[in-house]
Amino acid sequence: MTHDHDLVLRPTAAQTEAALNPPPGRNGGDLVVETLAGLGATTVFGLPGQHALGMFDALRRSDLRYIGLRVENNAGFAADAYGRITGEAAPLLLSTGPGALTSLAALQEARAASAPVLAISSQVPTAGLGGGRHGYLHELPDQAASFRGVVKSVHTVRTQSQIPSAIAEAWTSALTAPHGPVWVEIPQDVLLSETSIPVVTGGDAFPEELPPRPELTAVAADLLTHAERPAIIAGGGVVRADASKKLRQLAERLQAPVVTTFGGKGAFPWTHPLSLQSWLEDRHTTDFLEDADVLLVVGSGLGELSSNYHTFKPRGRVVQIEADLGKLESNHPALGIHADARLAVQALLETVDERTDPAAPERVRAVLDKVHERIASQELTLEQDVLAAVRKALPAGAPSFWDMTILAYWAWSAFDAKAPNTMHSAQGAGGLGYGFPAALGAAAADPTHPVLAVSGDGGALYSIAELATARQYDLDVTWLIVDDGGYGILREYMTDAFGQPTATELTRPDYVALAESFGVPGVRTSPEALEADLAKALAAPGPSVVVLPAVLRMFAPTHLD
Numbered sequence: 001m002t003h004d005h006d007l008v009l010r011p012t013a014a015q016t017e018a019a020l021n022p023p024p025g026r027n028g029g030d031l032v033v034e035t036l037a038g039l040g041a042t043t044v045f046g047l048p049g050q051h052a053l054g055m056f057d058a059l060r061r062s063d064l065r066y067i068g069l070r071v072e073n074n075a076g077f078a079a080d081a082y083g084r085i086t087g088e089a090a091p092l093l094l095s096t097g098p099g100a101l102t103s104l105a106a107l108q109e110a111r112a113a114s115a116p117v118l119a120i121s122s123q124v125p126t127a128g129l130g131g132g133r134h135g136y137l138h139e140l141p142d143q144a145a146s147f148r149g150v151v152k153s154v155h156t157v158r159t160q161s162q163i164p165s166a167i168a169e170a171w172t173s174a175l176t177a178p179h180g181p182v183w184v185e186i187p188q189d190v191l192l193s194e195t196s197i198p199v200v201t202g203g204d205a206f207p208e209e210l211p212p213r214p215e216l217t218a219v220a221a222d223l224l225t226h227a228e229r230p231a232i233i234a235g236g237g238v239v240r241a242d243a244s245k246k247l248r249q250l251a252e253r254l255q256a257p258v259v260t261t262f263g264g265k266g267a268f269p270w271t272h273p274l275s276l277q278s279w280l281e282d283r284h285t286t287d288f289l290e291d292a293d294v295l296l297v298v299g300s301g302l303g304e305l306s307s308n309y310h311t312f313k314p315r316g317r318v319v320q321i322e323a324d325l326g327k328l329e330s331n332h333p334a335l336g337i338h339a340d341a342r343l344a345v346q347a348l349l350e351t352v353d354e355r356t357d358p359a360a361p362e363r364v365r366a367v368l369d370k371v372h373e374r375i376a377s378q379e380l381t382l383e384q385d386v387l388a389a390v391r392k393a394l395p396a397g398a399p400s401f402w403d404m405t406i407l408a409y410w411a412w413s414a415f416d417a418k419a420p421n422t423m424h425s426a427q428g429a430g431g432l433g434y435g436f437p438a439a440l441g442a443a444a445a446d447p448t449h450p451v452l453a454v455s456g457d458g459g460a461l462y463s464i465a466e467l468a469t470a471r472q473y474d475l476d477v478t479w480l481i482v483d484d485g486g487y488g489i490l491r492e493y494m495t496d497a498f499g500q501p502t503a504t505e506l507t508r509p510d511y512v513a514l515a516e517s518f519g520v521p522g523v524r525t526s527p528e529a530l531e532a533d534l535a536k537a538l539a540a541p542g543p544s545v546v547v548l549p550a551v552l553r554m555f556a557p558t559h560l561d
Helices: 013-020 028-039 050-059 072-086 104-113 160-175 188-192 214-225 236-240 244-254 283-291 341-349 360-376 381-393 406-414 435-445 466-472 488-498 511-517 530-539
Strands: 043-046 065-068 090-094 117-123 154-156 181-187 230-234 258-260 294-298 317-322 335-338 400-402 423-425 451-456 477-483 522-524 544-549
Touching: 028 050, 028 160, 028 188, 043 050, 043 072, 043 435, 050 090, 050 117, 050 188, 065 435, 065 466, 072 090, 072 104, 072 117, 072 435, 104 117, 104 181, 117 160, 117 188, 154 160, 160 181, 181 188, 214 294, 214 317, 214 335, 214 341, 230 244, 230 283, 236 244, 236 341, 244 341, 283 360, 294 341, 317 341, 381 406, 381 530, 400 406, 400 435, 406 423, 406 451, 406 488, 423 435, 435 451, 435 466, 435 477, 477 511, 477 530, 511 522, 511 544, 530 544
Parallel strands: 043 065, 043 090, 090 117, 117 181, 154 181, 230 258, 230 294, 294 317, 317 335, 400 423, 400 451, 451 477, 477 544, 522 544
Antiparallel strands: none
């Protein structure tokens, strides 16, 4: 008698022939690219280096598309955005030591934002592993140790036979909720040595699902059904899990107002009657959320930015759905549900009763009116007009990527993303230089929409080299650079704290002339002409640069009151 678990897939005659007679001239690098292709990868990002040449030579024999950036950190940002847009693990190929370490800031952002990145780095030759000091070029005593506190998982390969399984295991880790970056390192000699291992033809790796515990969702459903003033905070986990539609159904069934975090932009329709939008740095929103008798937090750890700098003190019951176990109840006691947002929201949809609350939209409008009155009292017309011009110029389905700059801080609170998974910023880790290289990765992922990048002049200087990448691959990215002569937000912070700024003023190039020197069209605009100039640039195929000389100010914070 044959049981299901006794069945095995038999290789075809062609597969057997290919396995017995693999093509000559293959090396360990071929095993890397064959495994990636078998897992479904189509595009890889990276930068070659001496120890990694085996991988890059193998790319020549593969069908994988290679997008080469000029700085490893920027390659990491591009892979991060590719992962966010596609939901696939974006391969990032790097070299040993300095090349690997230069990617750390990008991998930190990917970890904070739960973006799936599969970083594959070379290592010193196998004889140099183990912590001894052998004097190899790029040698570190323990390269993997530099990444363990940054990525989800680390996988060190020592033989060619380990390559397919190690990469498949890392792929699964990157795509298991919460998504995130993973690290694989392979010694130089393993990559370069000729291999007799058969061509990698399979490799399906299925991420593990993270369903909620039913006894917990039953309690959560009961709390929400009987709540008098329920409210919802929708975080980045909603976007990553593609749970926006289900969340809207749940909010409407409960008549629960929804605020989206800065990482969750677009998770709930901006103009919906129940939408509190994203004004998390406003005390009126904070007060409203504190007053909820049951607060459902989906896909957020309620960290610094999502809690109005930890001034948020909920008075009611908190139900927190979070795929990252380390974030569960890390800031507030809650009914913690460790689960993927989509699966948990679906479980609640199946168990909550419908509530009626005709006053809910009116309470939402009252909060938004107070927020808008506070902003209007600060005479920030220029800033609001600039942000409105960007929104009008950007097509509704086009993604945007924002650096750490004053206009982005405004966008976190005040920009209508129009749809989930269209607005992204570096607010997870807060590093400079994210916007433009990330936009290049998004353009590589989906060429059907133009992509907008937004930087300040300080952040732009991190990414200038990637104008060459944009031109080389003809990527459809428009880069808006707001030139205020320095690190504008730090200038404000220091002036507020110390009366005057230090180390914030910058000598910078003529960005239009610089762009044109790369063969990228550039234009200098004004606040009045911004909408037209930006729309024209976005409508033209290929890369472009729009420079806006303007000194913008931030709205006053409320967490210091």
